[in-house]
Amino acid sequence: MSVQQQLQPEADRPWAIELHGIEPIGDGERHGAPTELFWVWFAANIGILGIVYGGILTAAGLNLWQSLLVAVVGSAGSFVLVGVLSVAGKWGGAPMLTLSRAPFGTRGNLGPTLISWVSLVGWETITVITAAYALLGLLGLLGLPATPVWTLVSLVGVALLVVLFGLLGHATLVWIQQAATWIFGLLTLVVVLFLLTKTDWAKVLAAPPGPWDSGVLATLSIVIAGTGIGWANAGADYTRYLPRASSGRAIVGWTVLGATLPLVVLIMTGVFLSSRLPNLTSATNPITAIGQELPPWMAAPYLLTAVGGLIASADLSIYSSGLNLLALGVRLERYKTVLIDGVLMVAGAAYVMLVAQDFFGPFESFLQLLSDGLTAWAAVFVVDMLLRRGYDARGLIETGPGSRYYYRAGVNWRALIAWLLGIVMGLLFTVSPWFTGPLARGIFASSSLGYLLGFVVSALVYWLLILAGGRREVLEAAGGLASGVPGGEGSA
Incomplete structure (x- = not known):
C-alpha cells in the first residue's frame, strides 16, 4: 500500500467501493489537494467529441481568429x-x-435536482453513444460488420466500464482521471498532430470573418452549453473530500486550467480539419468521419484514444447522476443508484444507435434546453454563496421539519421563484430544433443565448427577494446567525 493510500480514509480508497453517499464528509476523512482537479477535468474533456465543436464553428462561417476566440x-x-x-x-x-x-429548501430542491439528474443521464448517454461508435469502428478493423448485434455489443462493452468506475466511486475516479490524462492525453496529441497534416492551411488562413450574431454568438452559446454548463451541477462532487483549508482560488484555477487546455486544442483541431472535411457536423458517425482522415496504421490507436477519452468523461457523469438520485430521496446505497442510471443510459443509447440513428439534432436541442434550467439554478446558488457563512451538516441530510433548510413547507420560495423566472426567461429567447421561444427574434433568433439571460434574471431576482426580507433573514438563510455550525466556514 502506497503512502498516499495510507493517508486516505477507509471509506474512500482507490479500487474499493466508496462507502459514503450524500452525507457531508467530516474533517477526519478530508484528504487530497486542489491539484487533483486538474486531472479530473483534463481527462473529462479529452474526448474526441471536442473536435466536433470545431466543425460546428466552421459550419457557422467563423474564420480562424473568431474560432479561437x-x-x-x-x-x-x-x-x-x-x-x-x-x-x-x-x-x-x-x-x-x-x-x-x-x-432551495429540502423540498424546493427537488426540481433543480431532477433537471440536474436528467442532464447528467443525458450527457453520459451521449458520451457512451460516441464511445460505442468508436469501439464499433475498432471491431470493424478486425473484420466484424457494423450490424445491430455488434452495435449492441460495443454499447454494452463501453457501458460496463463506465458503470464499473462509477460503482467504485470518488477515489478510483480521481486515480482513473490522472492515468487517463497521461495515457489518452498523449495519444490524443499524436492523433491531433496527424490530423493537422490534413489541414488546408491556405483555405483556413484566407477564410473571411463570419457573422457575429448567427456565427460567433450562436456558436459561443453552443460551446458554453456543451462544456462548462454541462458540468456546473457536478463541481462540488469532486471537491467535497478536500480539506477545509484548501484554497478556493486553487480550486477554481486548477479546474479552469485542466478543462480549458484539452478543449481549446481539440476545438481548434476540428476547425483545421474542417478545411478538408466540411461535412463533419452532418456525419451520422462523426468518430468514423474523423478517423477516415488518418492513415490506416493510425486507425487502431485513434479509435482506442476515442474510446478511452470518452469513458473518462462518462464515468464522472454516471457517478454524479447517482448522487443526484440520492438527493432526490431515493433510499438506496450509492452504488445501486449507479446501476439504475447505467440501465437508463444503455436503453437511451440503444434507441439512438439502433432506432433514431440521428446524432446532432437531438444533441443540439438537449444542450440548449437543459442549459436554461442549469444556468438559472447556478445563478441562485452563486448568489447564495456570496451570502453564506456555513452549511449545517444535519440540515443538509434531514429533509423533514427538523431541518434547518425546511423553510416553509420545505421550500425557500425566494429561490424557487427566482429559478423558475430564470427558466421562463431563457425559454422565451431560446432557439433549438425542438423548441423556439416566442421572443427569439433578432439577435436571439440565431444566437440561442436565452439561457444567459435566464442566469442574469435568476441572480437579480433572488438577490432582490433576499434583500427585501431584511438583513436578519439574509443572515439566517446564509447561516450567519448560527452558532457551532458543523458545515464549515464559507471562506475562499
Whole structure:
C-alpha cells in the first residue's frame, strides 16, 4: 500500500467501493489537494467529441481568429463557473445537489435536482453513444460488420466500464482521471498532430470573418452549453473530500486550467480539419468521419484514444447522476443508484444507435434546453454563496421539519421563484430544433443565448427577494446567525 493510500480514509480508497453517499464528509476523512482537479477535468474533456465543436464553428462561417476566440472564451469562461461552484464542496463536504438544499429548501430542491439528474443521464448517454461508435469502428478493423448485434455489443462493452468506475466511486475516479490524462492525453496529441497534416492551411488562413450574431454568438452559446454548463451541477462532487483549508482560488484555477487546455486544442483541431472535411457536423458517425482522415496504421490507436477519452468523461457523469438520485430521496446505497442510471443510459443509447440513428439534432436541442434550467439554478446558488457563512451538516441530510433548510413547507420560495423566472426567461429567447421561444427574434433568433439571460434574471431576482426580507433573514438563510455550525466556514 502506497503512502498516499495510507493517508486516505477507509471509506474512500482507490479500487474499493466508496462507502459514503450524500452525507457531508467530516474533517477526519478530508484528504487530497486542489491539484487533483486538474486531472479530473483534463481527462473529462479529452474526448474526441471536442473536435466536433470545431466543425460546428466552421459550419457557422467563423474564420480562424473568431474560432479561437469562441474556443477560449467558451471553454474557460464556462469552467470558471464550475470552479466557483466547486468551492462550495470544500465548505460543506457534500455533493453539489445536496448542498443545493440550503438555498432551495429540502423540498424546493427537488426540481433543480431532477433537471440536474436528467442532464447528467443525458450527457453520459451521449458520451457512451460516441464511445460505442468508436469501439464499433475498432471491431470493424478486425473484420466484424457494423450490424445491430455488434452495435449492441460495443454499447454494452463501453457501458460496463463506465458503470464499473462509477460503482467504485470518488477515489478510483480521481486515480482513473490522472492515468487517463497521461495515457489518452498523449495519444490524443499524436492523433491531433496527424490530423493537422490534413489541414488546408491556405483555405483556413484566407477564410473571411463570419457573422457575429448567427456565427460567433450562436456558436459561443453552443460551446458554453456543451462544456462548462454541462458540468456546473457536478463541481462540488469532486471537491467535497478536500480539506477545509484548501484554497478556493486553487480550486477554481486548477479546474479552469485542466478543462480549458484539452478543449481549446481539440476545438481548434476540428476547425483545421474542417478545411478538408466540411461535412463533419452532418456525419451520422462523426468518430468514423474523423478517423477516415488518418492513415490506416493510425486507425487502431485513434479509435482506442476515442474510446478511452470518452469513458473518462462518462464515468464522472454516471457517478454524479447517482448522487443526484440520492438527493432526490431515493433510499438506496450509492452504488445501486449507479446501476439504475447505467440501465437508463444503455436503453437511451440503444434507441439512438439502433432506432433514431440521428446524432446532432437531438444533441443540439438537449444542450440548449437543459442549459436554461442549469444556468438559472447556478445563478441562485452563486448568489447564495456570496451570502453564506456555513452549511449545517444535519440540515443538509434531514429533509423533514427538523431541518434547518425546511423553510416553509420545505421550500425557500425566494429561490424557487427566482429559478423558475430564470427558466421562463431563457425559454422565451431560446432557439433549438425542438423548441423556439416566442421572443427569439433578432439577435436571439440565431444566437440561442436565452439561457444567459435566464442566469442574469435568476441572480437579480433572488438577490432582490433576499434583500427585501431584511438583513436578519439574509443572515439566517446564509447561516450567519448560527452558532457551532458543523458545515464549515464559507471562506475562499
